[in-house]
Amino acid sequence: xxxxxxxxxxxxxxxxxxxxxxxxxxxxxxxxxHDGNRTSITHLITLYDEAGLPIKATDKQPRPISMRNTxxxxxxxxxxxxxxxxxxxxxxxxxxxxxxxWVLTDTRVRTQIPISNRDWKGTYSPxxxxxxxxxxxxxxxxxxxxGNYGEMEPSDDDLDAxxxxxLRWPISGKYEINCLACHHVDRKQNQSDAALQAARENYRWAxxxxxxxxxxxxxxxxxxxxxxxxxxxxxxxxxxKSRFDSNNKVFxxxxxxxxxNRCYYCHSTQDLQTPGRDEWVHNEDVHLASGMSCADCHRNxxxxxxxxxxxxxxxxxxxSADYLxxxxxxxxxxxxxxxxxxxxxNAENQADKMGGHLGAPIPEHKGIPAVHFEKLSxxxxxxxxxxxxxxxxxxxxxxxxxxxxxxxAMNKQLPHVVTPVFAKMANGKIGPHNMIWPSFWGTRYQPSFWGTxxxxAVTPLPFELEDMVVDHLSEKADRDDIESDPTKLSDERIxxxxxxxxxxxxxxxxVENEPPGDAEPEAEPKPEPVFVSGGKLYSLRGDxxxxxxxxxxxxxxxxxxxxxxREIAGDELGVExxxxxxxxxxxxxxxxxxxxxxxxxxxxxxxLQSWQPKPEPVYVAGGKLYSINNKVLVKDDHEAAEPYxxxxxxxxxxASQSLGSNGRCADCHDDTSPFIFGKVEVDTPIxxxxxxxxxxxxxxxxxxxxxxxxxxxxxxxPWLKGLVIxxxxxxxxxxxxxxxxxxxxxxxxxxxxx
Amino acid sequence: MFQSIxxxxxTVVALGIVIHVCAGLGAGQVxxxxxxxxxxxxxxxxxxxxxxxxxRLAGIVAVVSLLVMTLTAFSGxxxxxxxxxxxxxxxxxxxxxxxxxxxxFLLITWAHQCRLTEDERxxxxxxxxxxxxxxxxxxxxxxxxxxxxxxxxxxxCLSSVAVMFxxxxxxxxxxxxxxxxxxxxxLVLLTIIHVYLVLRRRLK
Numbered sequence: 001x002x003x004x005x006x007x008x009x010x011x012x013x014x015x016x017x018x019x020x021x022x023x024x025x026x027x028x029x030x031x032x033x034h035d036g037n038r039t040s041i042t043h044l045i046t047l048y049d050e051a052g053l054p055i056k057a058t059d060k061q062p063r064p065i066s067m068r069n070t071x072x073x074x075x076x077x078x079x080x081x082x083x084x085x086x087x088x089x090x091x092x093x094x095x096x097x098x099x100x101x102w103v104l105t106d107t108r109v110r111t112q113i114p115i116s117n118r119d120w121k122g123t124y125s126p127x128x129x130x131x132x133x134x135x136x137x138x139x140x141x142x143x144x145x146x147g148n149y150g151e152m153e154p155s156d157d158d159l160d161a162x163x164x165x166x167l168r169w170p171i172s173g174k175y176e177i178n179c180l181a182c183h184h185v186d187r188k189q190n191q192s193d194a195a196l197q198a199a200r201e202n203y204r205w206a207x208x209x210x211x212x213x214x215x216x217x218x219x220x221x222x223x224x225x226x227x228x229x230x231x232x233x234x235x236x237x238x239x240x241k242s243r244f245d246s247n248n249k250v251f252x253x254x255x256x257x258x259x260x261n262r263c264y265y266c267h268s269t270q271d272l273q274t275p276g277r278d279e280w281v282h283n284e285d286v287h288l289a290s291g292m293s294c295a296d297c298h299r300n301x302x303x304x305x306x307x308x309x310x311x312x313x314x315x316x317x318x319x320s321a322d323y324l325x326x327x328x329x330x331x332x333x334x335x336x337x338x339x340x341x342x343x344x345x346n347a348e349n350q351a352d353k354m355g356g357h358l359g360a361p362i363p364e365h366k367g368i369p370a371v372h373f374e375k376l377s378x379x380x381x382x383x384x385x386x387x388x389x390x391x392x393x394x395x396x397x398x399x400x401x402x403x404x405x406x407x408x409a410m411n412k413q414l415p416h417v418v419t420p421v422f423a424k425m426a427n428g429k430i431g432p433h434n435m436i437w438p439s440f441w442g443t444r445y446q447p448s449f450w451g452t453x454x455x456x457a458v459t460p461l462p463f464e465l466e467d468m469v470v471d472h473l474s475e476k477a478d479r480d481d482i483e484s485d486p487t488k489l490s491d492e493r494i495x496x497x498x499x500x501x502x503x504x505x506x507x508x509x510x511v512e513n514e515p516p517g518d519a520e521p522e523a524e525p526k527p528e529p530v531f532v533s534g535g536k537l538y539s540l541r542g543d544x545x546x547x548x549x550x551x552x553x554x555x556x557x558x559x560x561x562x563x564x565x566r567e568i569a570g571d572e573l574g575v576e577x578x579x580x581x582x583x584x585x586x587x588x589x590x591x592x593x594x595x596x597x598x599x600x601x602x603x604x605x606x607x608l609q610s611w612q613p614k615p616e617p618v619y620v621a622g623g624k625l626y627s628i629n630n631k632v633l634v635k636d637d638h639e640a641a642e643p644y645x646x647x648x649x650x651x652x653x654x655a656s657q658s659l660g661s662n663g664r665c666a667d668c669h670d671d672t673s674p675f676i677f678g679k680v681e682v683d684t685p686i687x688x689x690x691x692x693x694x695x696x697x698x699x700x701x702x703x704x705x706x707x708x709x710x711x712x713x714x715x716x717x718p719w720l721k722g723l724v725i726x727x728x729x730x731x732x733x734x735x736x737x738x739x740x741x742x743x744x745x746x747x748x749x750x751x752x753x754x
Numbered sequence: 755m756f757q758s759i760x761x762x763x764x765t766v767v768a769l770g771i772v773i774h775v776c777a778g779l780g781a782g783q784v785x786x787x788x789x790x791x792x793x794x795x796x797x798x799x800x801x802x803x804x805x806x807x808x809x810r811l812a813g814i815v816a817v818v819s820l821l822v823m824t825l826t827a828f829s830g831x832x833x834x835x836x837x838x839x840x841x842x843x844x845x846x847x848x849x850x851x852x853x854x855x856x857x858x859f860l861l862i863t864w865a866h867q868c869r870l871t872e873d874e875r876x877x878x879x880x881x882x883x884x885x886x887x888x889x890x891x892x893x894x895x896x897x898x899x900x901x902x903x904x905x906x907x908x909x910x911c912l913s914s915v916a917v918m919f920x921x922x923x924x925x926x927x928x929x930x931x932x933x934x935x936x937x938x939x940x941l942v943l944l945t946i947i948h949v950y951l952v953l954r955r956r957l958k
Contacts, residue, residue: 364923371837709844721915724851
């Protein structure tokens, strides 16, 4: 009998689980459609926790809200996770137009490193500095929309995972996409609270607390590594019971189109010319001042691929086919500056062709020759801070952690963001940019690794296979090789290892003798084993070893993690100094210090494989790359030291404050015009008090001689206008005189004839 | 469009001139006089008064400045269909007032001489009616190209100055640039024909 009951119970549970699963699948995306009714949908909903259980007001130990389970009840969470805000955690993300990166700063080690997984030139991937998903959250979760890194908990079989992080993830929980951060218009929604929870490593609780539905007591970062979140309740969630109705449903004031106030939390910019008490003098973006919201132009569908406003109707500046698949530029182009204000000639419908969306005025641009529209972006004249002789500095919400209220408020000064820098954009036009000068300790090395090549992409071997190579080389090491230069492997040795990789460590003959029926005929091309070393890529052609040039083998500069720098050169850099000269800002660095630190790195015992050459330590700052040459510090220009800049479009100024409006040609065509001849700050911790500048013309790729000459001609322009008008008047009168005479002849001749 | 029209019209005029020269050579019409002033080809004579010299000098300067403007304007346009920018634009704009002053001076000083005589009016009427005419040594075409060039000079110059005022928006600017381009092309074509006819007559 008991057996029967057990069986029935198991069956019932299984059926229930299946039914729940099907129901969830059925409901997936239910709320993503639009039946055409423009009324906001009332969100009186059941809240669900991480386990998918409904949260009730009467729960004794309630859990925090899970966005995946609560919002995912009706909306396709995974589809939304493909949006710009949520997909940057992997290395094969879409690049898109160059944008604001995350910036890892450390004043004590004089570091500011632009970080991004997107293929933006000048940024470094978190992997480059050994930044795991956990470390990324620790650094940047104060202004984080959730998702991507927030949900990259290491799996149980992840051998690379840091053991400590492995234990901390279950305690803190995943930082799921915080849908409410954008779509919850309740004034109680407070992202500063989410940041506070994130700072405590309470990632699981961040969205719940920020929504104002509950308060949380307890700090995950203070809990023991062996704390069990399933059975222990040291982090206590207390819901506001008045928010629950008799059915345990809660009203959330959700809107489809987020208000600008929500966007501002992560996308605010502070002008440091008038900070603090004088903030009130600033105007908002002219569009917002007229009653619009960010989402009026930055629109998106369910996929959350939000329009970035940069697509011009005639082209795809991203040059990526993948980008086009995920982002329909034709549709988004209709809501770009040009799309609204001038119309999108390539649009499919007449309204988009005509432009004027949301009442956008069609500008006449009186007195501005059309060549300006070929050379300049709309933003060049209309956006950002009005240029002055010297560039200014701004702080941005994400980089400087603005908007954190109360005790956890910060006053970060780094990174120093220089603006406006008028530089060439990807589409060849000049536009205003924000810019930072990278500063970091790093290494210059020729990559040396065993890997596989598929198509043109070269990937290093996974750890287990690399271990196999290490074992093989140590077992069969040629003693002569090792004694002379361990990094130089003989061709025979390389060939042997490549063959070993090809067989995956097994017996090659066995692999070759596998029956053909087992092979998948339609399988993808097999990765080719390769060895990257000494600037070359080695591979096998038949049994012969060949070497070719490949970008994966090019000399590379990579930053060192600030933690490692502290460890190796903390004393030299004065990391422990309790009273630095500047707080939250550059602490002066001398060239002697750089030399000493580089020597320390040189002497450091790097963890290298036998085939890897020792990296050369370098320091990057102020547009220069410092290295040691013959025991002397040398500095050179280098690509890695070039500033990282990204185009900006906000705040848009009123038309009357745009460059060149009302015929003010001198705004740009004066010999002192900041637009062309402005001085761009070079930001560096080396003598930070000294003013170091570069000319704006370098960034706009403009010929200063020509523009000086051109500006000079504007002195004579009024004379030219007067002269041409007078000369044309005189000439016109003479022509009129003779035209009248000719007319007289004609009339007379015609009158003579009967 | 403008590039194609420019190529076509300049080619037609150049071919026309070549054919005309060849036809003239065949008829044995080109004769050279023995002694001539080095600047005789532009009508310079030893007994010219000051105004006469000034008129010829203005003519030379006008043609040279127009040549400079033609090269700066059409070189990029004909080869790469690119609008003038950079130093070429500066040279073009810098030369324009010189040309305009000379052109107006020529208009004032030559207009009277370039009136059509009774015979020329009769010739013009006959030509317009496609009737045969005997017009040996006729100045009709020279005068007509003179008036044509002068009439085109005014809109060509005014349209380039008008874009500098905040009167015209983007569409207006496009129209003005079009006016400037096409009147400029017409001016160049008429001047080429005029100069050719004048030189041909002088070198006889």
